[in-house]
Amino acid sequence: MSVIGLDIGNENCVVAVAKQRGIDVVLNEESKRETPTVVSFGEKQRFLGTAAAASATMNPKSTVSQVKRLIGRRFDDPEVQNDLRLFPFRASSAPDGGILIHVDYLGEIKTFTPTQILGMILSNLKQIAVKNLETTAVSDCVIGIPAYFTDLQRRAYLDAAAIAKLKPLRLMHESAAIALSYGIYKTDLPENRSINVVFVDIGHCDTQVSVAAFKKGQLLMLSHAFDRSLGGRDFDDVLYNYFAKKFKQEYKIDVSTSSRASLRLRAACEKLKKVLSANAEAPLNIECLMEEKDVRGFIKRDEFEKLSSHLLERVKAPCQRALDDANLSIDEIYSVEVVGSGSRIPAILKILGGFFRREPSRTLNASECIARGCALQCAMLSPTFRVREFQVQDSFPFSVALCWKGPASEADEGSVATQPNSVLFRKGNPIPSTKMLTFFRNGTFTLDAVYADTKDLPPRTPSLISTFIIGPFQASKLEKIKVKIRLNLYGIVTIESASLIDEEEVEVPVTESSNPGETEKNKDGEPSAGSNVDGAGNGHAVSPGSTTPAVNSAQREVVKKKRYRRTDLPVNELINGGLPQAELQKALDKEFELAHQDKIMEETKDKKNAVESYVYEMRNKLLDIYHRYATDSEREELSRKLQQTEDWLYEEGDDESKGVYTAKLEELKKIGDLIEQRYKEERARAQEANELMQCIHHYRNLAQSKDPKFEHIEPREIEKVIFECTKTEDWLKETMQQQDAMPKSSSPILRSVEIGKKIDVLDRYCKQILSTPKPKPIPKSGDANDPKQNAQSSDPMDIDDAQDPQNM
Ligand SMILES: Nc1ncnc2c1ncn2[C@@H]1O[C@H](COP(=O)(O)OP(=O)(O)OP(=O)(O)O)[C@@H](O)[C@H]1O
Ligand SMILES: [Mg+2]
Incomplete structure (x- = not known):
């Protein structure tokens, strides 16, 4: 990844x-x-x-x-x-x-x-x-x-x-x-x-x-x-206004009335600005800017700086x-x-x-x-990379508050915010971060995330960011709801979870009281959220204040402990001005459609180019390397078709579909490929013939070499190798002669693949004979376990590499 x-x-x-x-x-x-x-x-x-x-x-x-x-x-x-x-x-x-x-x-x-x-x-x-x-x-x-x-x-x-x-x-x-x-x-x-x-x-x-x-x-x-x-564009604007005014006076043209002229002047001003970064003065010339008028201008860097002093000051x-x-x-x-x-x-x-x-x-x-x-x-966030240890702690530039309905006295409480509208993530807050709030509610309720201060935001930005609906749920009494709010890695405030915390007192025998996880920690293993406000301790096994020694029926000592059960509540988020999921899906589908259209267009262009280049390439080759490989009538027909296609490309065929270009190319190739194949076949034939000759020489030389390696092979067998080589050579010479007598523009009678097959056959035949293993010497008594002798006797003749025609 x-x-x-x-x-x-x-x-x-x-x-x-x-x-x-x-x-x-x-x-x-x-x-x-x-x-x-x-x-x-x-x-x-x-x-x-x-x-x-x-x-x-x-x-x-x-x-x-x-x-x-x-x-x-x-x-x-x-x-x-x-x-x-x-x-x-x-x-x-x-x-x-x-x-x-x-x-x-x-x-x-x-x-x-x-x-x-x-x-x-x-x-x-x-x-x-x-x-x-x-x-x-x-x-x-x-x-x-x-x-x-x-x-x-x-x-x-x-x-x-x-x-x-x-x-x-x-x-x-x-x-x-x-x-x-x-x-x-x-x-x-x-x-x-x-x-x-x-x-x-x-x-x-x-x-x-x-x-x-x-x-x-x-x-x-x-x-x-x-x-x-x-930014840079504001400095372009200064130059644009300066020259637009000047040209209005000098040339009596108003560039603001033409988007093309405006765009060209703006682009020229950007260039001019860049020139001024390295030079004390710069000219501006635009040909035919508007009403067929060429314009000329000039500005010094000092002048530009004076004109943009208000920007520089900012x-x-x-x-x-x-x-x-x-x-x-x-x-x-x-x-x-x-x-x-x-x-x-x-x-x-x-x-x-x-x-x-x-x-x-x-x-x-x-x-x-x-x-x-x-x-x-x-790379740091991805598990596939290892990056040098370097901690990045970013900060958030706006203050975000949380609002909820109901008076503060309604017993809303939390480790962070205890008042409606209290700032939850203050300007400069680290990104990401999580805060936990505790509410007491007996049914579905809503929370609003709002900007605490809209001063630094774009004008008319509504202060409401999003509304979170916690629930649905219904309870007979006020329940404790813990809400985990996160400023995430995107700099977006979301609710990560909302949980209803059921608190009940249970009697636990003293001897069994040593399991902290069951009582004071919630499912996440975190200390109970808001524990510092509700006095339930801070994650330790048993909070002294919450236990009461008691005596059970068996006269064993028990303690009363608080047990917490957590039920996750659904959270629904309504983003103020956000794109609904269905709209996003529509946009995704649309993009797919547009990309598909682009792809078709690209492929159409490629096909059109292919037709065009085939026309030019084939015409040149017909006059040159393919000349002798086409009959007069073929050459005439193909030339005519190439010319017709060229004319068509610049006229009615200028703007056709991919299918039409594909068909056109196939039509040309029907004749063209025939000629091309004859040419290519001849070259391939020559190459294969050369390889076959090398193979013949190689085996003939080996057979005639008197090499001790072959001493054990019957002379009759060696003769067979020489005979096979001669037979193959004769076949090649004869068929090549017949082929060479044919005009190049006719279909070949000897194809390169046939020669390739001959190479395989000869190679296999000769290799088999020349690889005959040496007979094992009859072991003398007591020598059976002599490793040296065994090694020698089983030494296979290794001629494989040398005989591979590809490697010769
Ligand atoms: N040599 C130069 N002298 C002056 N301005 C230049 C020079 N080269 C580029 N600029 C200006 O820099 C600006 C582009 O800067 P940059 O590429 O940093 O912007 P951006 O990253 O595309 O935009 P932004 O950061 O605002 O989103 C343009 O206004 C361009 O005219
Ligand atoms: Mg930038």
Whole structure:
């Protein structure tokens, strides 16, 4: 079973695989290490990754990119609306308030959710891994996500992974993956104290700043801060607006009215930005941008920095928050590591240098460290790999509370929360973690998981995450219910179990009281949940307070003990805005259908290519090596058919089904194969004839060699070998002569297989005679046990190897 790590960037994705000797980033079909996060829908099929990015300018309205910005979000979210304004494709609100992307696919307008689009992207990345690893067993993965992802965004990633038939073992915060890539190879980590490292990741759409504390063999994420909407694309936007305004004045064109022109200008601005990272000034030239006008522009780096000063200034805020949340001052920072290609703008490094009062380092491979960290984590979580001992303790960036109905005085109690709406997992809580709550209820009840603070969440994110229905159950009195709540490896709050704890007092003879498991421990072997609140002790055999000495009828001393019986209660989860199971299944079926359509299209293209190349190849060969192997009429007929096919391919046959191309190829091959076979047969015949001659020489030489090895063989038998060799040679010469007298364009009278058979027959015949064992000498009396003599006498003649014609 292979394990992979996936970095899903807003612009580019990276796939890393864990191999026994380390982590490798795999190359996609175009031999690139990065694959664009793009899906394009065409008239006949969809395109993924690099192929999709290539068609972006040709087919902008049906090319979907930046899906990371949309996934798990609401259509009416102002940030989403802001992004949608920049995207060339159309989107609308889904019935559940989510987003539907409209594309023109197979000649019809179709809608897809961002989760479906991500499912397609993940499928493509999985295929890249499958091809590289030459295995179909790719399913276990760790996918990187921004720390700021909400519960719904995390769930949408899991749904997309299910669509791609991937099994994420974890959704890993991108910054934790970066920190793992940094820490695991660092050999000088101190043993007794921590060093604090700041990681700044500036990507295409966001900026994430985290602080991690490292010790030997251990990494602890102290804080995650971010600006969800500050990345490389915002700097492109600055340049885009600058030039769009300029061209409006100078060329009287408004690029915002044409999605193609907008896209081209945006792409040119991104290129220009990259040039400015290495040069003090850069030109911008676009031919025929709009209304058949070529445009020219120019900008200096200083000017660009001035125009983007508001963005540069914004880099500092998450840096400060990351320090504050980690409770650290700048002096306590050991190093500032910068990753993400968005950070290649020199002014950003200047700002970071100024803020942290030190030169930021670029120790890590900026574009690959997330995928590598995820693959490492996946290998750690997978039983098939052994990874150096390194503990990764991530933290959760939001506070999650639990709400339940009923006043606090109703005797709800728990080891953690005793008040409705109390914060269960505070911001910075380790991932994963489990908390146990105790409730007293006499029937089915519900619990709501809510964000305790929505300040850092996208606008309009509802505070309700999910509702858990515990039950159904009915009791005559208030029963003790223990609820185990888990913040899992995906950063999702779930209820792991809910159990009704029946407590009864039983009398146990003192002598039998030494079995702790039955009384104070629950089925899991855990100390009784909430034991510190209900006073039942903390897992020891008998709690002094709960036992009362008594005397039974037989006058033996007994103690009263509490016995606990645990009954699991069903838990139903209603996710606020989540994808219902039936919808997910529909999405899975849809993806299967789309992938099937792609496969048919790929096969059709392959078949069409096969027809095309057959036409060209056969025509050349007919003029050259196959010329003499075809009769005049065959040559004429095939040439005519080849020409007709070529014309057909460029006219009505340009867009045909796989079956039509297959039939066309078969029609051509009917004549072509005949000619090809004659040519191939002649070469094979020559080769086999050569081998037969070698075989003849070999056995004839052995037979005539007078080698002592053959002294014991009757001369009559040796003669037979020589005779057989001569007979075979005569046959070969004669039939070859007859064959050579025939025109090459006729069917052969001597086939290579017949010569092959002759080799076998001759080899078997001669080998049998020449391998005749030496007769055993008659043993002299007393010699029967002489091992030396025995060994000699039973020495078989070993001529097998030498006589194998293949080895001669
Ligand atoms: N030499 C460069 N100078 C300036 N910016 C660059 C340079 N090279 C790449 N970029 C920018 O980096 C951004 C892409 O960075 P990266 O690949 O880290 O993003 P991503 O991982 O795809 O997205 P995200 O992390 O936001 O999800 C793009 O905006 C790109 O223009
Ligand atoms: Mg990134």
